[in-house]
Amino acid sequence: MxxxxxxxxxxxxxxxxxxxxxxxxxxxxxxxxxxxxxxxxxxxxxxxxxxxxxxxxxxxxxxxxxxxxxxxxxxxxxxxxxxxxxxxxxxxxxxxxxxxxxxxxxxxxxxxxxxxxxxxxxxxxxxxxxxxxxxxxxxxxxxxxxxxxxxxxTVQPVVLYTNGKLFEQVGAQPPTTWDELMALVPVFNDAGIAPISLAGQSRWTTMMWLEFLVQRVAGTDAYLAINNSQPDAWSNPDVLQALTMAQDLVRAGGFVEGFNSVVADQNADQALLYTDRAAMLLQGSWCYGSIKADGGDFVSSGNLGFQSFPVVTGGKGDGLSTVGNPxxxxxxxxxxxxxxxxxxxxxxxxxxxxxxxxxxxxxxxxxxxxxxxxxxxxxxxxxxxxxxxxxxxxxxxxxxxQSWDQAISPTAAEELLTNIAQLFQLSIDPQTFANNMNAVAGQ
Missing domain, CATH: 3.40.190.10 (Periplasmic binding protein-like II)
Structure with missing residues (x-):
């Protein structure tokens, strides 16, 4: 190293x-x-x-x-x-x-x-x-x-934002565990509400899901191994499990339809939350100000909720750790x-x-x-x-x-973002993702 x-x-x-x-x-x-x-x-x-x-x-x-x-x-x-x-x-x-x-x-x-x-x-x-x-x-x-x-x-941890009005509408509470989050997906879909807003075209927003899943499932050492570009860090069985869980969420219909065309720079993912079209949004703490500025009375009415990412039962990572920009x-x-x-x-x-x-x-x-x-x-x-x-x-x-795309080299970061997009598009499987990322570690 x-x-x-x-x-x-x-x-x-x-x-x-x-x-x-x-x-x-x-x-x-x-x-x-x-x-x-x-x-x-x-x-x-x-x-x-x-x-x-x-x-x-x-x-x-x-x-x-x-x-x-x-x-x-x-x-x-x-x-x-x-x-x-x-x-x-x-x-x-x-x-x-x-x-x-x-x-x-x-x-x-x-x-x-x-x-x-x-x-x-x-x-x-x-x-x-x-x-x-x-x-x-x-x-x-x-x-x-x-x-x-x-x-x-500013310090910028990644936050799970929720729409309290929509949770009340379906008679549910925000998830504290991954199993609860997965169980909410069909509940919101059946009500005609997107469970999760995601600006997939921007790719780094999608990365947040993988970062938290790796930390919660595989633990801190596995996260650090990726940040430090250690050989075969992505082949850790727990990391592969986290990648699989991400695809499980996609296959279940967890994200808003057409998420791969939603762009974060235009705050479109935030708009889906405060216009009552999506129940949850995983984004940086920096979004609070723009949600408040652009969302009418969404914040002042008490509809905006915020919490840490759910824990994964049996995972090696604690539920108090976070990711983002220090x-x-x-x-x-x-x-x-x-x-x-x-x-x-x-x-x-x-x-x-x-x-x-x-x-x-x-x-x-x-x-x-x-x-x-x-x-x-x-x-x-x-x-x-x-x-x-x-x-x-x-x-x-x-x-x-620290966010992976900032911790690793720009060359490896671009490959990471490309492979994340493909993973969430279901065009590659977790093992292919891991192989591709291991090949550019340290470049």
Whole structure:
């Protein structure tokens, strides 16, 4: 196992032992373009989507108003488009000054190729930057124990959202076990309601189901073996069982009809939940804000429920562990000028770390910033019940697994997403899936 993979293991092990109260940080955003940047200005790319896009823009605007070293010019992209755009830009030597990521495999590849800056010395010389953040959030930004990506924004576990109105309509309760979830499928289908909304075209949304099933059925070590690209990790009999259970759910009609054409970037999967066409949705905690913003009175009426993923009876994994994004990350492009790098470092120190932006994430985006000591702010917020729920999930989880498509290399991640789509389309079986993934482990 190489040191980079050891770093990922360290993160997941540390997340197991480190309370969320030992972490921290806030965000960034914008809406101009690289071509609009004045000479010498730094550039920043991030993701679209209300309400976080507005908070990111607020962060950039606030920084620019007070900056003494120069301005940031921001461009926003949809999630899937960004992933393609940033790979192309970095490969062509045309990356923005500040590179948004989710840590893990992409940061490792960029660091090994000399495309991003080693920020270790800068962080050591500015301990207040590190001290305000959740300790566990730093690990996905490490390569050979050096810091190549600074965490920011929010902690994002994956949540099972439910439509309380539809559960009441069929006289059922949200599932606490996998067997209960499977038993609900025919109940909702018979009532003309899709049991589960899924944006299958986006693929990474489908991956969440496999991640939780592997953790619940095969346990933490099996999950880590996949994250660390260990040989034949996918051939673990318990992992194969988890893949089989996923296909059982598809065959049973668990997902909305036509799920392979539903796109997450358009929040179509969320709309199926709050328009009463689907009873459940497995998605990131980041969806709460957009469900509240777009769903009319769905949240205020109390129809939105939220819980952890069901346990699997007899499985090796506990029911308290979670998966998702411990944070989001910014790296600095090695191709940037010294002036641009100075602006980027100033933004990381004074722009994404403000209390004002952290409060905006809480109140406007309905998310938990990775700042230490925010428990009281969360409890007092308009969405305090949900925010406290997310905080407690992340702070008490024995294991917080980083998303596979971020933990492994971009090459292996693309193969993973392709095979996940085929698995849920029932065009390949679990063994073929495992063979295909074992063949690209470590690439």
């Amino acid at each position: 190489d040191q980079n993979r050891s770093s990922r293991r360290s993160f997941l092990t540390l997340a197991l032992a480190t309370p969320l109260a030992a972490t921290a940080l806030a965000s960034c955003g914008g809406s101009s373009g690289p071509g609009q940047a004045a000479e010498g200005d730094a550039t920043i790319w991030f993701l679209t989507g209300a309400p976080k896009e507005e908070v990111r823009q607020q962060s950039v605007d606030s920084f620019n108003e007070s900056s003494e070293v120069g301005d940031l010019a921001a461009t926003a992209y949809q999630n899937d488009a960004y992933k393609t755009k940033i790979r192309t830009a970095i490969g062509a030597g045309q990356a923005p000054t500040l590179i948004f990521s989710w840590g893990g495999g992409s940061v490792r590849d960029w660091a090994e190729a000399g495309q991003i800056e080693d920020l270790t010395t800068w962080v050591e010389e500015n301990p207040e930057v590190r001290d305000r953040l959740f300790d566990a959030a730093w690990i996905p930004g490490l390569v050979d124990e050096k810091i190549y990506a600074v965490p920011h924004e 944070a989001q990350y910014y790296s600095i492009s090695s191709n940037a000028t010294d002036e641009q790098k100075e602006i980027a470092r100033a933004y990381l120190a004074d722009g994404v770390l403000t209390e004002e932006i952290a409060q905006a994430f809480i109140e406007e985006a309905g998310e938990v910033p990775i700042l230490k000591g925010v428990e009281d702010q969360l409890a007092e917020a308009p969405d305090g019940e949900f925010l406290t729920f997310v905080y407690e999930i992340a702070s008490t989880a024995p294991f917080f697994g």
